[in-house]
Amino acid sequence: MENLIIAGRTFRSRLFMGTGKFSSPQAMVEALEASQCEMVTVAVRRVDLDNPHDPMMEAIDWKRFFLLPNTSGARNADEAVRVARLARAATGTNWVKLEVTPDPRNLLPDPVDTLEATIRLIKEGFIVLPYMPADPILARRLEDAGAAAVMPLGAPIGTKRGIRTRDAIEMIIENASVPVVVDAGIGAPSHAAEAMEMGADAVLVNTAVAVARDPKRIAAAFHLGVIAGREARLSGMAGTSAPEASSPLDGLL
């Protein structure tokens, strides 16, 4: 499978993993390993940045995984910017998964403040991957602002309901020149495969792995699901709009 490139950095795996909701740091690490992912997102609010022995940060071997701090818990652009700065100061990375969720019940991203925070953080030198509502225009606006990738939701966080925003995500994929990472809602390897078949560049999974009876096993299944979906996409699977090797009108006109 060819590599994924975000902001000039190459990733072998198209599966991104979250670190919340696990029953223990060990269970989390085992799942991360089984998933063969590289990109791992960590909620800054869960980490005790003053504590060099924070259990979550210490459990993960950061030579093997790429840290993507996220601003989960931020309710507006100001808070998100503050959390991102804090993450950069404490960890040294300028990558950030931007999450701005004013509604604590559904954790839906705020389109207005997400765009604002993206603009501000890019000005400050961050590489921003915004979690966003599946809105094709917003995706374009975020890309115009300089987002390194866009991360539209398949369904509200934690619902495991799959790709409920299919039509909009297809439009986003069609128009995007930055990687599209389907985030939130992916509850089963088949959902991950579906997103990849649709042409998503990567998917992010957390709840579905963390709360499974055997997180390690389902993490491995997600790895396979992502590969299956990506391979299907590249195969020019019937019924998809995967790019053809040549134009159907080539040489005719």
Added chain:
Amino acid sequence: MKGIDTTKSFEELVKALDLNNLEEQLNHPQSLREDDLHNPDFHGFIRLLTPKTDAELETMAHTASRITRERFGRVIQLYAPLYISNECINGCTYCGFRHDSDAHRVTLTDDEVMEEAEALHETGFRHILLVSGEHRGKVPPERIARLARRVKRRFPSVAIEIYPLRTVEEYRTMVESGVENITLYQETYLPDYYEKYHPSGPKRDYSFRLAALDRAGAAGFARLNVGALLGLAPWRVDSALTGYHAAYLAKKFWKSVVAISTPRMVDAHEGITPPFPANDRALIQAVLSYRIAFPDSPIVVSTREPAPLRNRLALLGATTMSAGSKTEPGGYTHGDEHAERQFEVEDQRTPEEVVEDLKRVGVDPVWKDWDGAIG
């Protein structure tokens, strides 16, 4: 929860209910309906609280634990209460701090509060709850705000459980001082009982207390925490109204988390027995019903509850727990002899023991789940 009218005050909504009729409905067994397990409305929530068979409770428990896992994960967030003062001008008949009890009164100085806070920080706590009796003279709002600002430097999450403040502005000062979480129990939502248990002091005013969380919501607290003290009045009715209040606040203040606590009355200082005891089965049914009807609401279980029950509730619906609590001012630095406790702690485990027990049942104890950068 669907169909909550937030154009009216919550008190108006309560007044519009026929409480006798509600109690009758709640006491009449209604078999568990499949559709009540998925986002029930208020009527469905009431049906969940009616008497149930063991098998029905079992089904509810399956649903509740699945929801808890999916929404919150296999984690419990830990916090500790820090009592600033046990001075109180109220006469709550069920409380050891009431003004006419002969409790030894202590109000900590700012430095003593910080010593207590440091002791908690040392243990590992990063979520702290500042608690005080009602004494605007000894513990005025400005003082609580000042303490909050000091404590906030060490604790990402600061909560308060204090007397109701008078205005939105007073509450805003707290928010601006870094307090993001407010706990205020109505104790009982039933006006007649409320009157009986609150014979003197400003707390006599049911309406003023009931509307306090609206003032707090308007001031922008990130988390509003409701609860009734089970044991004071029939638990099904108070649980139903607690849920109604949670639904009302959640709709009205859509940016605030609404958390639900399930304090149960244990004997206070002078051995008052709960007039309407809620047994373990009752508490469990209340927690399951809250979890099913409020999938996203944190549910808080304090050290009033015994350890084995808390371990089980961690898997069924609880998301937030205190540990190693001392309910007297100075308790963390001066041992047990210092001042009067507000209530007896049933769960006597140290925080370390609580953590070990949670790990054993497959739950990750989380010390920090908020950041000062957020609010």
